[in-house]
Amino acid sequence: MTPVGALIAKELRGYFVSPVVYVVGAVFLLIFGLLSYLYIVFAGAQAIQLMQLQGGVAQLNLNDLVFRNLFASVRFVLLIILPILTMRLFAEERKLRTFEFLMTSPAGINEIVAAKFVSVLLVFLGLVGLTGLMPAVLMLFSDFDWYPVLTGYLGLILLGALFLAVGLLASALTENQIVAAFLSFGILLVVWLLSGVGSLLGDTLPGQIVSYLSFMEHYDRLVRGLIDTKDLVYFFSGLALLLFLTHRIVETARWK
Secondary structure, eight states: OOHHHHHHHHHHHHHHTSHHHHHHHHHHHHHHHHHHHHHHHHHHHHHHHHHHHHSSOOOOOHIIIIIIHHHHHHHHHHHHHHHHHHTTTTHHHHHTTOHHHHHTSSSOHHHHHHHHHHHHHHHHHHHHHHHTHHHHHHTTTOOOOHHHHHHHHHHHHHHHHHHHHHHHHHHHTOSOHHHHHHHHHHHHHHHHHHHHHHHHHOSSHHHHHHHHHSSHHHHHHHHTTOOOHHHHHHHHHHHHHHHHHHHHHHHHHHTO
């Protein structure tokens, strides 16, 4: 097994012997299921009202009534739970005094950072995969366009990966897991609020720049079924920058 594979396996074992991943996963899936139920019930109520008004079978757009609202709401959930998943990645190593052993292992810093990120990303992808049961079951009872649903899931995965990279960076900055979680949450909240600042600045160059720095509009376009190159560039360049900064912080700590 390669050093990266061994480190990923170690991290995954650490996750699944801890109750954190089970609690976080249960909360995430419970909220996702509850939101899905509420939006489906709302769509059903809309259908009944239209049938009463039109006197026939109502044609509803489930992509707008259910999936778009669902993906828009889930980002709030990710903002809260993903910092909890990432808070232990480097902070726990420092607290348990195993950081020095990790730095002197055969794996390089690139491999260590990559393994930490990939391990928590795999956990997140597993949770997202379980949510796919909802559209699969809904497909049996109603028709909808799968393309916006798939682009919405793409946006959810890219947004989650970006949040995880921020959490990894925050965990590398401190040995306290709670501090790492709050630091990650604070960074994400500030970036989130940049979209509001951009709206206040209007259609000006500073406003466009500030709005671009926020993940809000990039995610919203994917949820609407629009795949734009600049949105993909935003997410992948953001991931690269955050992982690079984490690498530099870990490398600096190595020589202290």
